[in-house]
Amino acid sequence: MEAATRILEERGESALTTNRIAERAGVSIGTLYQYFPDKQAILVEIGRRENERMVVLAAELMAAGVSAPRARIRAYVGALADRRATRRAVLKAMLESQPPDVLWPAGTEAVEAFVMSRAVIGAVRSAVLEGSPYLREPAFEEALVTLVGALQATR
Structure with missing residues (x-):
């Protein structure tokens, strides 16, 4: 994941290939393919991990007294x-592969x-x-937050 992130930040999206990711991570391309079928799957996994981190952060913010909508x-x-x-x-990879159930699950x-x-x-x-x-x-x-408040007020 870190190898893909570094390539993206240093060289841009057009430079991201599975071969470069494997090389940067210090693994063979075959090893990479054992875990991920393509670069899209790597990007989605980065997103999945980030979503998990967001859930934890939102919970921490709410525990500290931040309203649920603002924390999310x-x-x-x-x-x-x-x-x-x-x-x-x-985000582009996740839009192509997953429903938008990040903030409030469907x-x-x-x-x-x-x-x-x-x-x-x-x-x-x-x-x-x-x-x-x-x-x-x-x-x-x-x-x-104002948008959420306005929509909640109409209920």
Whole structure:
């Protein structure tokens, strides 16, 4: 995972290949393929691990008194913030392979919860994919929290 991340950050997404990842990680390409069928699977695994980290961070924030919506938004917006090229590549890979159940898992949720979660996820995805400078601004988090509050108030 670290090898892929370093390649992305140093050389960009176009330079990411399974051969380069294996070389950078110091393993044979055959060994790499025993664990991952392609670079897409590696990116999705990076995303899965980051999602786990986000869940833990959101729980820690809530335990410290941060509201649940703000804690989830802060964890989501901050995901891989220090690794912008990785975040963009991982997000693209996850969009292609998984449903958007990061902040509020799909299931037996109300229509309002579905709309709220997808509005937040959509805004963050757009900011990541567009390389928006807003991701680093506290005002972005605040705008998302305000959106959630407005949607919750309509219930």
